[in-house]
Amino acid sequence: MTSRLLTCLAFVTLSAVVAHADSAADLRRRMEQRLPAIDALKAEGAVGENNRGFLEVPPAGKAGSGTVITDENRDREAVYALIAKQTGATPEAVGKARARQIASGSKAGVWIQDEGGQWKKK
């Protein structure tokens, strides 16, 4: 009885791990598919990176970029939640850390919101 219970528990744990891995892989795959569209929007200045790790239309940008921004932000939110769970941080802290990475790694011409909330072209 105990061994059957342990086997069942092991199966449930393994399933959870596999589901988690699938979910992260799915998120990455979707983000990769969306990448050219986001790069194009960033290059034309229609969208920028805010200081919380999400895409946002900067003051000088134009609205109406379809569902790309919404979809990307939803997936980023899921990624930040996953990393927060792994590391013991909050999703907000993960988002801010990602915003800092993006700000330092972005090429010239990309709209970036600094930590004080000001939008600047890098």
Next chain:
Amino acid sequence: MKRFLLLTSACLPALFSGCVNVKTTPIEVKPIHITVDVNVKVDRALDDFFGELDSKSATHETPKS
């Protein structure tokens, strides 16, 4: 002699109470270490997830090796 004993007994409690009040508070550095550790973990996890995506992005600099 009697006056000396009276003076000593009056000063003794003051002397000891002075000693008792000397107390040092240890500096707590543990939470700082924990915060730094979490930040490092977060940066590493972000690199693991976004590293490949960033290298494929046309608007992101490829890290110099």
